[in-house]
Amino acid sequence: MDFTRLTATRxxxxxxxxxxxxxxxxxxxxxxxxxxxxxxxxFLHHDNDFALKQAERIDGMKHAGEPLPELAGLPMAIKDNxxxxxxxxxxxSRNLENFVAPYNATVxxxxxxxxxxxxxxxxxxxxxxxxxxxxxxxxxxRNPHSRDHVPGGSSGGSxxxxxxxxxAAALGTDTGGSIRQPASFCGVVxxxxxxxxxxxxxxxxxxxSLDQIxxxxxxxxxxxxxxxxxxxxxxxxxxxxxxxxxDYAGGLGRPIAGLKIGLPREYxxxxxxxxxxxxxxxxxxxxxxxxxxxxxxxxxxTDYAIATxxxxxxxxxxxxxxxxxxxxxxxxxxxxxxxxxxxxxxRDAGFGAEVKRRIMLGTFVLSSGYYDAYYLKAQQxxxxxxRDFEAAxxxxxxxxxxxxxxxxxxxxxxxNDPLAMYLSDIFTxxxxxxxxxxxxxxxxxxxxxxxxxIQLLGKHFDEQVVLNAAHAFEQAGGFAL
Amino acid sequence: MKIDxxxxxxxxxxxxxxxxxxxxxxxxxxMNSILDYVEQLNRLxxxxxxxxxxxxxxxxxxxxxxxxxxxxxxxxxxxxxxGPATGSGHFKVPKVISEK
Numbered sequence: 218m219d220f221t222r223l224t225a226t227r228x229x230x231x232x233x234x235x236x237x238x239x240x241x242x243x244x245x246x247x248x249x250x251x252x253x254x255x256x257x258x259x260f261l262h263h264d265n266d267f268a269l270k271q272a273e274r275i276d277g278m279k280h281a282g283e284p285l286p287e288l289a290g291l292p293m294a295i296k297d298n299x300x301x302x303x304x305x306x307x308x309x310s311r312n313l314e315n316f317v318a319p320y321n322a323t324v325x326x327x328x329x330x331x332x333x334x335x336x337x338x339x340x341x342x343x344x345x346x347x348x349x350x351x352x353x354x355x356x357x358x359r360n361p362h363s364r365d366h367v368p369g370g371s372s373g374g375s376x377x378x379x380x381x382x383x384x385a386a387a388l389g390t391d392t393g394g395s396i397r398q399p400a401s402f403c404g405v406v407x408x409x410x411x412x413x414x415x416x417x418x419x420x421x422x423x424x425x426s427l428d429q430i431x432x433x434x435x436x437x438x439x440x441x442x443x444x445x446x447x448x449x450x451x452x453x454x455x456x457x458x459x460x461x462x463x464d465y466a467g468g469l470g471r472p473i474a475g476l477k478i479g480l481p482r483e484y485x486x487x488x489x490x491x492x493x494x495x496x497x498x499x500x501x502x503x504x505x506x507x508x509x510x511x512x513x514x515x516x517x518x519t520d521y522a523i524a525t526x527x528x529x530x531x532x533x534x535x536x537x538x539x540x541x542x543x544x545x546x547x548x549x550x551x552x553x554x555x556x557x558x559x560x561x562x563x564r565d566a567g568f569g570a571e572v573k574r575r576i577m578l579g580t581f582v583l584s585s586g587y588y589d590a591y592y593l594k595a596q597q598x599x600x601x602x603x604r605d606f607e608a609a610x611x612x613x614x615x616x617x618x619x620x621x622x623x624x625x626x627x628x629x630x631x632x633n634d635p636l637a638m639y640l641s642d643i644f645t646x647x648x649x650x651x652x653x654x655x656x657x658x659x660x661x662x663x664x665x666x667x668x669x670x671i672q673l674l675g676k677h678f679d680e681q682v683v684l685n686a687a688h689a690f691e692q693a694g695g696f697a698l
Numbered sequence: 699m700k701i702d703x704x705x706x707x708x709x710x711x712x713x714x715x716x717x718x719x720x721x722x723x724x725x726x727x728x729m730n731s732i733l734d735y736v737e738q739l740n741r742l743x744x745x746x747x748x749x750x751x752x753x754x755x756x757x758x759x760x761x762x763x764x765x766x767x768x769x770x771x772x773x774x775x776x777x778x779x780x781g782p783a784t785g786s787g788h789f790k791v792p793k794v795i796s797e798k
Contacts, residue, residue, distance in 0.1 A: 316780055317779070317780060319772060319776045319777075319779055319780070320772070320776075411754070412752075412753055412754055413754045413755070426751060426752045426753070452764060455762035456752070456755065456762070457762075458754060458755075458760060518742075520738070521738065521739055521742065523735075524735060524736040524738055524739050525739065527732065527736065528736055528739075535713060539713075539714075542714070543782060544781075544782075544789050544791055545777075545780070545781055545789055546780035546781065546782070547780070547782070548782070549782035549783065551792070552792070554792055554793075555792050555793070556791060556792050556793075556794050557714070559791070559792050560714040561714055561715060561716040562716055564713075564714055564715050564716070565715060565716035565717075568715075570721075573715060573717075573721070573725075574725065574728060574729070576713050576715060577706070577709050577710065577713060577715065577725060577729060578729055578732060578733075580709050580712050580713040581701070581705075581709050581729070581733075584709065584712060590740075591736065591739075593749055594739050594740070594744060595736075595739060596749030596750055596751060597744035597747040597748070597749050597750075598739055598742060598744060599749070599750040600747050600748055600749065600750045601742065601744070601747065603750055603753065635728055635732065636728075636731055636732055636735055639732075650753075651753060652752075652753030652754050677753075677754060
């Protein structure tokens with residue numbers, strides 16, 4: 218049996234019935250990493266002994282006759298901006314090359330209690346800033362479907378690990394599409410939950426009003442199971458909310474006939490490439506066949522979303538990254554013996570070009586004389602964009618779009634033009650500005666065989682509706698379109 | 699043009715970043731092109747529109763309250779564990795106060 222194709226439920230079932238051990242399953246993924254990762258480069262570091270020890274613990278529970286937890290033996294890749302105690306957490310940055318996490322992120326504690334096995338840490342754009350994983354200070358990750366193409370980003374390592382079946386599932390983080398776009402590029406499912414649904418304690422901060430942690434997996438059911446485990450109030454993250462967490466996986470399978478799905482009119486002129494348009498139209502047809510009503514809606518401030526997003530994200534990034542000063546952790550370059558030159562030379566050596574660019578722009582839009590014109594203005598436009606979505610959700614249950622306007626692009630294609638890279642985020646960034654949940658699902662392939670993703674967005678805390686529609690689409694054969 | 703060499707120096711100083719002459723030339727071009735793109739926000743009249751700093755904590759019931767009690771934190775050893783230069787239970791930094 219090929220363990221690398223199994224869902225969480227089947228993995229747990231095999232272990233429960235004694236048909237396979239957690240160690241055997243973990244080894245199957247480690248073999249797959251050995252075989253595929255030299256080319257894909259999804260992992261920044263993986264620790265076989267560390268993973269096997271966790272798997273042995275699950276086998277020990279089985280032998281002791283204890284009930285197995287929900288994700289028992291599920292081998293996962295964890296984006297390298299989430300802390301796992303005792304393992305390095307580099308954020309894809311020279312700055313944190315030797316940083317060893319002193320504690321677990323809350324999501325890691327919760328997944329460990331649920332029996333998940335952590336295989337290793339997945340590559341990302343430095344500090345999660347990018348859409349291709351080419352901004353990693355260490356190496357680019359390649360698309361598992363084509364070595365010449367990017368896996369998307371910033372959670373490119375997480376998506377490529379799942380897409381190449383080197384991990385059964387993964388955690389990513391999404392500040393402007395960083396889970397959904399790589400999920401789309403790598404042909405897997407990825408979900409960004411509602412802002413505040415999942416605790417961010419132990420996530421290295423980038424844009425604090427936008428960041429959310431979320432799952433990636435080969436199917437919707439596993440995404441639902443993982444989401445349930447990581448969701449909920451955490452006293453260690455004051456922004457996490459005490460909203461009830463439903464049994465998302467248990468809620469799947471209900472018919473979706475009568476569901477109202479909104480098609481934003483403005484998205485038509487957003488430069489959707491031909492192969493993506495064709496697949497998305499087939500996807501829309503499938504939702505209609507499932508009995509959904511497709512309704513055109515207006516999101517009049519769509520044109521302003523990217524500008525709004527980048528002003529806010531860069532401002533927040535420049536504040537959050539002020540902490541990398543060479544004092545308490547991370548790289549230190551001594552400089553000329555004074556504090557100021559130590560700061561400057563440390564930050565110069567520690568940060569890559571994209572991170573520096575964003576710190577510079579973020580500092581500029583927050584600087585005296587420019588704050589109102591840029592930062593305050595963007596926050597006001599954020600209000601207008603939020604109102605657009607509130608009005609649309611008066612009429613529909615979900616919104617639908619491509620996840621990315623284009624299929625995966627080639628390595629190097631956009632690295633010299635930061636603005637072109639930003640413009641490819643048009644369909645994903647609004648969910649972060651508005652704080653709503655979104656999912657990307659496979660929706661067939663281009664004639665060249667590259668995956669295309671379709672995105673569903675829901676109302677605040679309506680993850681169940683999003684997941685159920687996604688599941689119905691998957692079960693009706695939408696992935697194979 | 700909003701960003702010139704002097705402005706790059708000024709911002710780099712605020713951000714505590716060292717910028718080489720070559721990086722400066724590149725940043726001038728890239729920052730101006732991104733800011734030109736951002737300029738389109740000025741087409742919108744936003745007078746009287748409340749700014750949105752975050753999206754879900756909009757009413758008091760969503761605020762996070764907890765009792766103000768002492769909780770255990772990280773040990774000194776844990777806190778200093780990743781320090782690039784430490785000694786006598788402290789982080790070491792270059793001298794901050796001059797002798798003048």
